[in-house]
Amino acid sequence: MQREVRLSIIIxxxxxxxxxxxQLTALANQTWERSWEVIVADNGSRDDSRRVAANFxxxxxxxRLVDAGARRxxxxxxxxxxxxxxxxALAFVDADDVVAPGWVAAIGRALDQYPFVASRFDIERLNQHSWLSRTRRNPQADSLQRVSYPPYLPHAGGSGLAxxxxxxEQIGGFDExxxxxxxxxxCFRVQLQxxxxxxFVPEALVYVRYRDTLRGMLRQTRERAIANVALARRYSQQQGESKRSLSPWLSYARRWLRQLGRLTKIRQRxxxxxxxxxxxWLIGLLQGSLQYRCPPLAI
Known part of the structure; x- marks a missing residue:
């Protein structure tokens, strides 16, 4: 009879x-007394990702290496x-991050107590080579992340969720x-539905890798701002908090004025x-506001 698998770690x-x-090397060095598996879900890679996975x-x-290339x-x-x-139980980690020693056991033990858990992030180890790392903040260093718009619930990055x-299955997985x-x-839908x-599980640590080019960082920031507007609009409508007012636009204009004023104080790259x-970020907020026809967020 096949032994029950307690935890599936999906990459x-x-x-x-x-x-x-x-990442696979880090997982290969993990130990836990329960049965667990690792699944590399290849999303149609055009490089040597499948060969790298096969070598392990x-x-x-x-x-296991599975084909997940039907949709990007x-x-x-x-x-x-x-x-x-x-x-x-399911756990998710990203292919460009690295789980710390003991992560599998820590996340597995946490799931025995809590049905929905998130890991702690470290942003130093994998980003030391990049001067851009000194401009980054760790959103999950010692607690969950939070948003300032409905539904005002805590959330966490997908890498390290379990x-x-x-x-x-109850919520239908991630929104594709x-x-x-x-x-x-x-995170919102699990908590609401x-x-x-x-x-938050501080014992379960994930080393997170950031974009190491300025262009990549700026593109990611702009896209995240747009996505935040989309979520704010979605959940504001669900909770009946959609309001029309000039105040958010005036606040947004003042933020640009303050931003322009900071330019004279810049001394380092x-x-x-x-x-x-x-x-x-501000450009992304504006793009999102125009795209989704809602005021800019105060975040």
């Missing part, structure tokens, strides 16, 4: 050949990996229509990068 993967091996099959008998997007890859998983499988922040939306809180990052 959505798209063109991650340069980093996937480091002999070393990791609990590793990390949400689809996570969902497809979940559909093919054998575990009674959940009982029945809850994942969202190009970004599908992990934030996932299942009435299950998200629990890190300060300039942070100034550009905030510009990208």
């Amino acid at each position: 959505p993967c798209y063109n991650a050949a340069a980093t996937l091996g480091e 099959l002999a070393r990791m008998p609990n590793l 997007g990390s949400a689809f890859a996570r969902n497809e990996g979940s559909r093919q998983a054998r575990g009674t 959940i009982e499988r029945k809850l994942h 229509t969202l190009p970004r922040l599908e992990d934030t939306d996932y 299942c009435q299950v809180p998200l629990t 890190e300060q300039f990068a942070e100034w550009l990052r905030m510009n990208a």
Whole structure:
């Protein structure tokens, strides 16, 4: 009789050949007394990602490589990996991050107490080579992340989330229509639809890798701002908090004035990068507001 698998760790993967091996090495060195598996859900990679994963099959008998290339997007890859998983619980980590020693055991023990959990982030270890790392903030260093718009619930990054499988299936998995922040939306829906809180597990540590180019950082920031507007509009409408007012637009204009004033105080390239990052954020808020026909967020 086949032994029950307690935990399935799902890695959505798209063109991650340069980093996937480091993540798989970290998982290969993990131990836990319960049965667990690792699933690399390949989202149609065009590089050597599949070969990198295949090279670990002999070393990791609990590793499986599945085809998740029918539709582009990390949400689809996570969902497809979940559909093919054998575990009674699911955990998600990204192909460009690295789990710390003891992560599997820590996240597994946490799931024995809480049905929906999130890991702690470290942003130093994998970003030391980049001067841009000094402009970044760690949103999950010692607690969950929070938003200043409805539904005002805590959330966490998708890398390091873990959940009982029945809850994942109850909400229908990740929303594949969202190009970004599908992990934030996932956290909201689990809490709202299942009435299950998200629990922070500081013992479960994930080393997170950031974009190491200025252009990549600015594009990501702008896209995240747009996605935040989309979520704010979605949940404001659901909770009946849609309001029309000039106040958010006046506040947005004042933010630009303050931002322009900071330009004269810049003395270092890190300060300039942070100034550009905030510009990208404000531009994204405006784009999102025009696209979704709602006021800019005060975030």
